[in-house]
Amino acid sequence: MLTKVVVCVHCGGEDVVRNGKTSNGKQRLLCKGCKRNSREERQGPRYSEADKETILRAYMERPSMRGIGRIFGVSRPTLIDWLKKRP
Ligand SMILES: [Zn+2]
Structure with missing residues (x-):
């Protein structure tokens, strides 16, 4: 195991x-x-699309990965990944 x-x-x-x-x-x-x-x-993914949108929007408002990570509990690699995939 x-x-x-x-x-x-x-x-x-x-x-x-x-x-x-x-x-x-x-x-x-x-x-x-x-x-x-x-x-x-x-x-793997554990955020819904709506969560993701909320988090990304918050990031656009205040681009602090550390802050966003602290508020939403999202890891930095996950956030970077989302930003890359963002259209
Ligand atoms: Zn620690």
């Missing part, structure tokens, strides 16, 4: 522990490295 390595979205550290659930039922994680909470990163 493969063990999925969960890394911290903030510092990339692997010393991440489960820390309950978020209000919408997502797994919440606490990084022991930087002591910050993050949501579990899943493989």
Whole structure:
């Protein structure tokens, strides 16, 4: 069985522990490295088109990947990917 390595979205550290659930039922994680909470990163798309549109629009308003990542929990590679695919 493969063990999925969960890394911290903030510092990339692997010393991440489960820390309950978020209000919408997502797994919440606490990084022991930087002591910050993050949501579990899943493989593949997990945002609806509407979510994506909202996030991209927010990014156009204030182009800060760090800020957008913090607000929406979207990883930087995901955001970059969306921006590339944006028509
Ligand atoms: Zn961290």
